[in-house]
Amino acid sequence: MPSQQVLEEKSSEVEAIKDILKGYKSIGIASLQKVRASQLQELKKSMVGKVYFRVLKNTLMKLAIEEMNQEDLKKLEEYLDGSNVYLFTDLNPFKLALLLERGKVKTTAKSGDIAAIDVVVPAGNTGQPPGPIISQLNAVGLPTRIESGSVWVSKDTLVVRKGEVINERLAGVLSKLGIKAVELGLSMRAVLDNGLMIVGAQLKVDIEATKKSLEQSNSEAFALALGIAYPTKETITLLLQSAHQKAVALAVGAAIPTKDTIADLIRKANAEMTSLSSAVEKAKPKAA
Numbered sequence: 495m496p497s498q499q500v501l502e503e504k505s506s507e508v509e510a511i512k513d514i515l516k517g518y519k520s521i522g523i524a525s526l527q528k529v530r531a532s533q534l535q536e537l538k539k540s541m542v543g544k545v546y547f548r549v550l551k552n553t554l555m556k557l558a559i560e561e562m563n564q565e566d567l568k569k570l571e572e573y574l575d576g577s578n579v580y581l582f583t584d585l586n587p588f589k590l591a592l593l594l595e596r597g598k599v600k601t602t603a604k605s606g607d608i609a610a611i612d613v614v615v616p617a618g619n620t621g622q623p624p625g626p627i628i629s630q631l632n633a634v635g636l637p638t639r640i641e642s643g644s645v646w647v648s649k650d651t652l653v654v655r656k657g658e659v660i661n662e663r664l665a666g667v668l669s670k671l672g673i674k675a676v677e678l679g680l681s682m683r684a685v686l687d688n689g690l691m692i693v694g695a696q697l698k699v700d701i702e703a704t705k706k707s708l709e710q711s712n713s714e715a716f717a718l719a720l721g722i723a724y725p726t727k728e729t730i731t732l733l734l735q736s737a738h739q740k741a742v743a744l745a746v747g748a749a750i751p752t753k754d755t756i757a758d759l760i761r762k763a764n765a766e767m768t769s770l771s772s773a774v775e776k777a778k779p780k781a782a
Contacts, residue, residue, distance in 0.1 A: 504554065511550060511558035514582055515567065518546070520687045522581035522590060523573045524680040528607075533679060534579065537597050545590065546582040555580065566689040573684050587685040591697035598679030602669045605662035609654045610677040613668065617649045620671060627670070634664045 515521065526534075526549070538547050552574040559567045583590055600610070615636055620627070622645045631638050637648040653668075654660055660668070660675060668675055685692045719729045720736075745755045746762065 504557075507554050508558045508561065511555060512562055514546070514548070515558060515562065518582040519584045520582070520587050520590065520685055521567075521570065522583065522587065522685040523570065523683045524579050524581060524594065525683055526577040526579050526680075528676070528678050529579075529680055530678060533597070533599070537594070537680065540597070541593065544583060544585055545593075548580050548582070549578075550580050552576075552578065566686065569691045570684070570686055578683070579680065587687045587692055588697060588699055590685065591682045592699065592701070594680045594682060595698075598677040600674035601676050601678050602672075602674055603660045603665045603676045605660070605665050607660045607665065607676045609656055609658050609660055609675050611675060612652060612656050613654045613673060613675045615647055615651050615653055615668075615671065615673065617647050617651075620645050620647060622670065630663070630667055630670075634667050636667070 534547070541547075556571060556574050559570060581590065585593075603609070619641075620631070623643065624640050624645055627645055628638055628640075631645065631647065634653055636651050636653065639646050639648050653664060654675065682694050682697050684694060685697065716728060718724075719726055720732060723733055725733055742754050742758075745752055746758045749759060751759055
């Protein structure tokens with residue numbers, strides 16, 4: 495049986511967790527796998543005042559949620575397993591996930607690691623002398639040749655795709671070639687934001703693709719607004735310029751004199767007069 499002191503300590507910790515849960519809009523859960531202690535400390539320092547990090551026992555977090563008896567918080571329960579760090583913040587959850595992604599560092603792979611990228615070994619000099627390295631490279635699918643006393647990779651070769659497991663043989667080759675195929679850092683499993691549960695895959699936003707999509711949407715909306723003459727602060731100047739040009743063209747066509755049309759009307763009348771005069775001259779009978 496646990497001692498009274500241990501029970502009191504657990505109860506105190508649960509109360510502290512409940513106070514934390516009440517104090518923030520978003521509660522994130524990130525996996526501590528592939529995270530170095532030094533990295534976690536650096537992240538804590540870089541996000542002071544923005545994110546409160548706590549490594550908590552899942553059992554204590556579950557007790558706190560049960561005691562608070564709030565349906566929204568119960569959505570976190572399916573993620574209360576494994577080695578986690580809890581992040582409490584008022585930041586937008588997508589901004590939080592982006593900050594964590596930027597805090598990751600690339601490193602050489604070990605057997606069983608997951609590739610963070612499509613790993614392509616480029617063609618060129620490996621810097622390795624001929625020997626066992628040739629069979630090692632060939633074993634992972636790399637075509638080789640010997641040139642100038644070194645082993646060369648003959649062509650760019652994809653050796654593992656993003657998300658695939660890196661085996662021991664490939665890990666050794668990538669290490670010798672200095673290729674970093676694994677990322678270390680916090681990976682968001684889920685965020686509960688004002689009652690809305692957002693899972694890890696949904697938090698990953700391609701910034702460049704999203705930016706391009708927004709720019710294209712903005713361009714299409716702008717063109718549509720101009721086409722239907724819908725006035726906004728972005729379109730009003732062009733709409734007025736277009737309306738003015740059409741009004742001037744109509745006034746010139748209808749021979750309505752204004753300060754904007756009088757010059758064009760005079761030029762038009764002069765051109766018509768010159769044309770008529772030329773036609774009259776051509777119509778006169780030629781002298782015998």
